[in-house]
Amino acid sequence: MTSDPFDSQSRGIPKGRLSRLSVFGKLAGGVAGGVVAEGARRLASGQRPQMSDLLLTPANITRVTDQLSHLRGAAMKLGQMISMDAGDMLPPELATILGRLRDRAHHMPPQQLQQVLAAHWGRNWRQRFARFGATPIAAASIGQVHKALTHDGRTLAIKVQYPGIKQSIDADVDNVATLLRMTGMMPKEIDIAPLLAEAKRQLHEEADYVREGQQMQRYAALLGDDPAFVVPVLDDVFTTGGVLAMSFVEGTAIENLADAPQAERDRVMTALISLVLRELFEFGVMQTDPNFANFRYQRETCKLVLLDFGATRDVTPATADGYRALLGAGLDGDRDAVRRAALAAGFIGQAAIDRHPALIDRMIDIIIREMNRPGAFDFGDRAFVGVLRDQGIEIGQDRAAWHLPPIEMLFAQRKISGTALLAARLKARVDVRGMVEGYR
Numbered sequence: 001m002t003s004d005p006f007d008s009q010s011r012g013i014p015k016g017r018l019s020r021l022s023v024f025g026k027l028a029g030g031v032a033g034g035v036v037a038e039g040a041r042r043l044a045s046g047q048r049p050q051m052s053d054l055l056l057t058p059a060n061i062t063r064v065t066d067q068l069s070h071l072r073g074a075a076m077k078l079g080q081m082i083s084m085d086a087g088d089m090l091p092p093e094l095a096t097i098l099g100r101l102r103d104r105a106h107h108m109p110p111q112q113l114q115q116v117l118a119a120h121w122g123r124n125w126r127q128r129f130a131r132f133g134a135t136p137i138a139a140a141s142i143g144q145v146h147k148a149l150t151h152d153g154r155t156l157a158i159k160v161q162y163p164g165i166k167q168s169i170d171a172d173v174d175n176v177a178t179l180l181r182m183t184g185m186m187p188k189e190i191d192i193a194p195l196l197a198e199a200k201r202q203l204h205e206e207a208d209y210v211r212e213g214q215q216m217q218r219y220a221a222l223l224g225d226d227p228a229f230v231v232p233v234l235d236d237v238f239t240t241g242g243v244l245a246m247s248f249v250e251g252t253a254i255e256n257l258a259d260a261p262q263a264e265r266d267r268v269m270t271a272l273i274s275l276v277l278r279e280l281f282e283f284g285v286m287q288t289d290p291n292f293a294n295f296r297y298q299r300e301t302c303k304l305v306l307l308d309f310g311a312t313r314d315v316t317p318a319t320a321d322g323y324r325a326l327l328g329a330g331l332d333g334d335r336d337a338v339r340r341a342a343l344a345a346g347f348i349g350q351a352a353i354d355r356h357p358a359l360i361d362r363m364i365d366i367i368i369r370e371m372n373r374p375g376a377f378d379f380g381d382r383a384f385v386g387v388l389r390d391q392g393i394e395i396g397q398d399r400a401a402w403h404l405p406p407i408e409m410l411f412a413q414r415k416i417s418g419t420a421l422l423a424a425r426l427k428a429r430v431d432v433r434g435m436v437e438g439y440r
Contacts, residue, residue, distance in 0.1 A: 286312065351401045
């Protein structure tokens with residue numbers, strides 16, 4: 001008899017304000033204790049450590065990820081976003097540790113699950129199903145997913161929101177921001193208040209499962225009969241603000257394509273990159289969460305299954321126009337036009353251009369060169385990323401050059417960067433230049 005991988009990870013989700021605050025308090029104390037212990041160790045060995053070195057130790061980052069995975073909700077979601085969005089720009093050790101948040105699967109124990117579903121469906125909710133899988137088939141930051149069979153023979157995927165998530169969002173975002181400042185991962189010189197406010201708004205939208213169901217239907221209508229994609233069908237009967245019911249769609253984790261033939265990997269990533277371009281320039285709406293778990297693949301039908309539409313946002317005309325100008329200038333190989341477009345769109349600030357013109361120009365030249373290579377773009381060749389990272393870090397060391405791009409641009413870039421990371425994971429080769437040409 002095989003053991004259930006979720007059994008050892010059942011853990012009650014703290015739902016009260018005080019219980020969640022106590023977790024943050026213990027976490028802060030643990031991090032502080034780790035700083036003292038590591039500082040003493042390094043001083044004893046004759047070193048004079050920097051505070052940032054003491055905070056960003058593997059032990060302290062592990063403490064942060066362990067506790068955020070316990071809290072779930074906004075706390076874990078923000079940690080996932082950092083690990084995903086920073087991508088190749090994080091130090092490898094830190095990226096690996098933070099990446100654990102994408103794989104953590106603590107879920108509600110049976111008694112807590114029973115209480116949550118009884119609140120949404122009534123005490124006798126089990127009688128409405130021929131079968132309801134008590135063990136979740138997936139667990140994420142805001143909810144966990146169960147497989148169920150209705151009496152009329154429909155197989156459903158039921159996403160159940162963790163208790164107390166909606167009520168904890170605002171405080172969790174503020175607490176995580178404090179932790180990130182404490183660890184030196186969030187610069188004090190940048191006013192992040194607008195970003196935090198937008199993060200709260202987005203997370204409140206993601207916690208509204210009725211809204212997510214509507215966005216799922218919206219995407220199904222936009223894609224129509226596109227043979228490359230499958231979108232689950234919403235089940236209105238069982239869906240509430242905290243429970244999302246949809247048709248269960250078979251599929252394998254998209255990362256499993258890493259060992260597929262090159263042509264298959266290329267075709268899948270061509271479809272996903274084409275979808276991002278359509279979202280940006282045609283649909284006017286984008287699912288901005290690029291977590292790999294939001295995509296599944298059907299080897300038999302060669303279709304991509306799209307999941308999780310909570311992070312769907314409208315694309316503003318300014319965002320689409322900014323990307324169009326940037327891409328057009330890059331395809332033309334015009335460094336000055338790229339710089340102007342990047343400044344106008346808010347990707348970079350005037351201070352960085354004024355203070356580091358040579359570095360900015362070198363970075364633009366690298367991007368232009370990569371964009372205009374003949375043939376398919378090889379996402380498996382990441383040599384240029386390290387160069388860009390080093391130059392970006394050099395600029396980042398100058399606090400006067402720090403700049404926060406427009407919020408809408410940040411969310412769109414999150415999807416674009418995450419898609420590129422997936423393409424790199426699959427070592428796909430895609431004619432990106434040819435695809436982008438159609439949107440100039």
